[in-house]
Amino acid sequence: MIKEKNNTTLTFEDFKTEVLNDYRIAVTSRECSLLGRKEVLTGKAKFGIFGDGKEVPQLAMAKSFQNGDFRSGYYRDQTFMMAIGELTPKQFFAGLYGHTDLNFDPMSAGRQMGGHFVTHSLNKDGSWKDLTKQKNSSADISPTAGQMPRLLGLAQASKIYRNVDGIKTKDKFSVNGNEIAWGTIGNASTSEGLFFETINAAGVLQVPMVMSVWDDEYGISVHAKYQTTKENISEILKGYQRDEDANGYEIFRVKGWDYAELVSTYERAAAVAREQHVPVLIHVNELTQPQGHSTSGSHERYKNADRLAWERDFDCIRQMRLWMIAINIASPEELAEIDAELKKEVLEAKKEAWNSFINPIIEDQKNLMALLEQISAASINHKDKIQKYISELSAIKSPLKKEMLVIARKILRFIEIPNSKVLLSDWITNYIEITQPRFSSNLHSDSDKNVFSVEKVLPEYADNAKADLDGRMILRDNFDALFTKYPETLIFGEDVGNIGDVNQGLEGMQEKYGELRVADVGIREATIIGQGIGMALRGLRPIAEIQYLDYLLYAIQIMSDDLATLQYRTVGKQKAPLIIRTRGHRLEGIWHSGSPMGMIINAVRGIHVLVPRNMTQAAGFYNALLETDEPALVIECLNGYRLKEKTPLNFGEFKTPIGVVETLKEGSDITLVSYGSTLRLVEQAAIELLELGIDCEVIDIQSLLPFDINKDIVKSIAKTNRLLVIDEDVPGGASAYILQQILEEQNAYIHLDSKPQTLAAKAHRPAYGTDGDYFSKPSAEDIFEKVYTMMNEVNPSKYPNLYQ
Ligand SMILES: Cc1ncc(C[n+]2csc(CCOP(=O)(O)OP(=O)(O)O)c2C)c(N)n1
Ligand SMILES: [Mg+2]
Numbered sequence: 001m002i003k004e005k006n007n008t009t010l011t012f013e014d015f016k017t018e019v020l021n022d023y024r025i026a027v028t029s030r031e032c033s034l035l036g037r038k039e040v041l042t043g044k045a046k047f048g049i050f051g052d053g054k055e056v057p058q059l060a061m062a063k064s065f066q067n068g069d070f071r072s073g074y075y076r077d078q079t080f081m082m083a084i085g086e087l088t089p090k091q092f093f094a095g096l097y098g099h100t101d102l103n104f105d106p107m108s109a110g111r112q113m114g115g116h117f118v119t120h121s122l123n124k125d126g127s128w129k130d131l132t133k134q135k136n137s138s139a140d141i142s143p144t145a146g147q148m149p150r151l152l153g154l155a156q157a158s159k160i161y162r163n164v165d166g167i168k169t170k171d172k173f174s175v176n177g178n179e180i181a182w183g184t185i186g187n188a189s190t191s192e193g194l195f196f197e198t199i200n201a202a203g204v205l206q207v208p209m210v211m212s213v214w215d216d217e218y219g220i221s222v223h224a225k226y227q228t229t230k231e232n233i234s235e236i237l238k239g240y241q242r243d244e245d246a247n248g249y250e251i252f253r254v255k256g257w258d259y260a261e262l263v264s265t266y267e268r269a270a271a272v273a274r275e276q277h278v279p280v281l282i283h284v285n286e287l288t289q290p291q292g293h294s295t296s297g298s299h300e301r302y303k304n305a306d307r308l309a310w311e312r313d314f315d316c317i318r319q320m321r322l323w324m325i326a327i328n329i330a331s332p333e334e335l336a337e338i339d340a341e342l343k344k345e346v347l348e349a350k351k352e353a354w355n356s357f358i359n360p361i362i363e364d365q366k367n368l369m370a371l372l373e374q375i376s377a378a379s380i381n382h383k384d385k386i387q388k389y390i391s392e393l394s395a396i397k398s399p400l401k402k403e404m405l406v407i408a409r410k411i412l413r414f415i416e417i418p419n420s421k422v423l424l425s426d427w428i429t430n431y432i433e434i435t436q437p438r439f440s441s442n443l444h445s446d447s448d449k450n451v452f453s454v455e456k457v458l459p460e461y462a463d464n465a466k467a468d469l470d471g472r473m474i475l476r477d478n479f480d481a482l483f484t485k486y487p488e489t490l491i492f493g494e495d496v497g498n499i500g501d502v503n504q505g506l507e508g509m510q511e512k513y514g515e516l517r518v519a520d521v522g523i524r525e526a527t528i529i530g531q532g533i534g535m536a537l538r539g540l541r542p543i544a545e546i547q548y549l550d551y552l553l554y555a556i557q558i559m560s561d562d563l564a565t566l567q568y569r570t571v572g573k574q575k576a577p578l579i580i581r582t583r584g585h586r587l588e589g590i591w592h593s594g595s596p597m598g599m600i601i602n603a604v605r606g607i608h609v610l611v612p613r614n615m616t617q618a619a620g621f622y623n624a625l626l627e628t629d630e631p632a633l634v635i636e637c638l639n640g641y642r643l644k645e646k647t648p649l650n651f652g653e654f655k656t657p658i659g660v661v662e663t664l665k666e667g668s669d670i671t672l673v674s675y676g677s678t679l680r681l682v683e684q685a686a687i688e689l690l691e692l693g694i695d696c697e698v699i700d701i702q703s704l705l706p707f708d709i710n711k712d713i714v715k716s717i718a719k720t721n722r723l724l725v726i727d728e729d730v731p732g733g734a735s736a737y738i739l740q741q742i743l744e745e746q747n748a749y750i751h752l753d754s755k756p757q758t759l760a761a762k763a764h765r766p767a768y769g770t771d772g773d774y775f776s777k778p779s780a781e782d783i784f785e786k787v788y789t790m791m792n793e794v795n796p797s798k799y800p801n802l803y804q
Pocket of ligand 1: 076142143144185186187188189190214216218219220293
């Protein structure tokens with residue numbers, strides 16, 4: 001415990017000061033939890049989940065946590081955040097109240113419930129801060145073990161920075177890869193697949209990750225005997241322990257109330273991880289929950305008297321206090337004095353946080369009441385009614401914005417004096433205009449590097465260039481150019497390294513750029529995405545490959561919960577510009593031909609979803625995305641790798657603009673809108689239809705999210721007055737979204753002379769074989785006949801029924 005630091009011996013006085021300081025943090029944190037619960041129970045805050053019972057190990061973790069390090073944890077870590085100086089009691093309460101200003105609640109400006117922590121990685125303009133000069137926490141999410149996949153990537157970034165030369169942007173993110181990624185998780189959450197998947201992957205990758213399990217024997221009300229084999233996570237993970245023959249983990253087990261032992265365990269763990277890049281598991285057991293799981297229930301319902309008594313005795317702060325007294329760091333009286341002082345401090349912080357939260361809203365309430373009085377005075381028929389609403393409003397002691405808007409919007413409906421109506425409607429629109437962004441901003445980046453900043457650059461071709469290069473070679477040569485151009489770019493996935501992906505779009509790339517930048521990984525889609533998120537959070541430009549679109553389902557949870565919400569939940573204070581590469585639509589059988597685009601686009605708002613029709617368009621998207629600071633999913637066409645395309649001369653440079661459709665064929669009778677593999681069939685049907693005099697305009701959407709930002713589709717419909725959307729998702733899948741965008745967002749209905757229609761695949765999964773495909777997905781004949789039938793309705797004599 002008393003040890004050498006910078007060649008100077010720590011005196012007992014220094015040691016005492018340090019321990020007392022830690023004690024103060026622990027007590028402050030505990031007071032916040034106790035008072036926080038009261039705030040919820042008295043109705044001032046909506047929900048509370050706190051870190052009481054887990055304070056002492058977090059002090060120890062914070063002591064070994066250095067600048068540049070990253071945390072990826074969960075809702076119990078308030079003490080840790082306080083100990084690294086990233087959370088004050090005032091901020092704690094601001095978060096609890098849901099203060100919608102980052103200056104007060106820096107964790108999420110009230111978007112997340114309390115207990116979800118973050119540090120700011122970005123400047124106001126969206127550019128990176130120097131992360132090596134600050135202590136970092138990735139932004140928490142609520143799904144249990146959801147913090148695990150990204151933890152892997154955060155740790156792997158250190159390995160990349162230590163071992164890959166030439167990364168010009170390195171200085172802001174790493175000092176020789178010395179940074180540790182620190183994970184925390186509750187004992188019960190280790191039951192999740194994501195936990196085991198991450199643990200295994202980190203063992204394989206040998207990355208500097210220190211994983212703490214806060215073990216209080218429970219997951220809400222469910223005891224460890226229902227959660228964990230042998231009720232002991234470090235026991236069952238013993239096989240991961242490294243030895244002379246094989247890499248693996250260092251595993252520690254330590255009691256959560258033993259301050260001295262905890263501090264030395266964390267020091268040893270950090271040394272191993274930081275210096276040797278070996279992952280470490282610290283199983284911190286014998287922890288408690290003094291107030292139960294959260295404010296929604298009480299633990300007396302499921303813990304027996306013995307357990308409750310044990311929890312009181314072994315409360316980690318109580319034990320720390322006893323230890324401090326035993327070794328003469330402080331007397332009981334001195335500690336009682338500190339306790340009392342901190343109690344007052346926290347109470348004061350709580351009051352200040354409440355006042356800062358509520359006073360501006362009370363001000364709004366006053367303004368609205370004054371306005372309503374004015375409106376009431378002018379009213380001839382509704383004075384009483386308005387007065388009733390005014391007294392209702394004035395009775396609210398802690399008003400919500402919602403309560404004001406409900407009343408104002410109700411009154412607006414019956415005001416009869418025009419001037420009053422203008423005043424109130426102005427107030428309402430203005431109030432919503434100011435307030436809405438506080439809840440809805442930052443779904444995407446609004447920096448000058450967002451996807452809309454990309455300028456289109458056309459592929460250049462030699463004179464007389466012919467389509468004679470396999471699509472996969474276009475990708476390969478383009479990736480080659482990108483890896484040279486951006487040393488911070490790396491790609492990883494199943495079969496990506498040695499064979500250069502299952503379709504050889506990366507042929508020879510591993511040989512050229514090494515196993516760290518072009519890497520084979522295990523079959524574990526969720527943590528492939530996690531690797532990408534974590535590394536992108538630390539300034540690298542990962543491309544995570546999911547072998548087939550059908551297997552994106554394994555990863556969609558983490559894409560949806562973590563990556564897609566990142567900018568939003570941090571109010572633009574973190575970014576992870578991860579590119580997810582996959583391939584899909586048509587190939588063979590149920591699990592290699594899926595195109596579940598509706599499911600995907602609805603699950604990942606916050607990530608861009610790009611659906612190029614060929615490999616040149618796909619390569620152009622990669623080139624564009626690497627210039628932006630946003631995450632995106634790119635779906636290559638599985639059946640396009642062997643199709644011939646012209647060879648561009650400017651690999652790595654041409655760019656497909658994002659959110660912009662492309663008209664592939666002009667026409668006057670009907671607008672056909674599609675994307676991906678289906679487009680080729682649409683183009684074929686359009687040629688056959690033209691032979692009968694039906695002139696189709698064919699539009700490639702290219703980018704489902706964002707969708708047709710220039711509203712070009714409606715311009716086409718204004719000309720053709722007819723619309724058919726074709727894709728190979730289920731009926732009402734992505735085609736329903738496309739129709740909603742065109743009809744509702746682009747107001748295309750005013751130009752339509754025929755019912756707008758969709759043509760999708762069958763509702764079942766695509767069957768195997770050529771006939772399976774023909775009878776599952778829309779064919780060129782289906783498209784032809786659908787269009788023909790629409791034209792038959794318009795002009796039956798010119799286009800007589802095909803079928804009698
Ligand atoms: C995927 C998912 N399932 C269920 C929940 C609801 N839930 C929140 S916390 C929790 C228990 C977690 O227990 P543990 O991991 O031991 O952490 P502790 O709260 O005990 O510190 C559950 C079931 C959730 N947040 N996410
Ligand atoms: Mg637990």
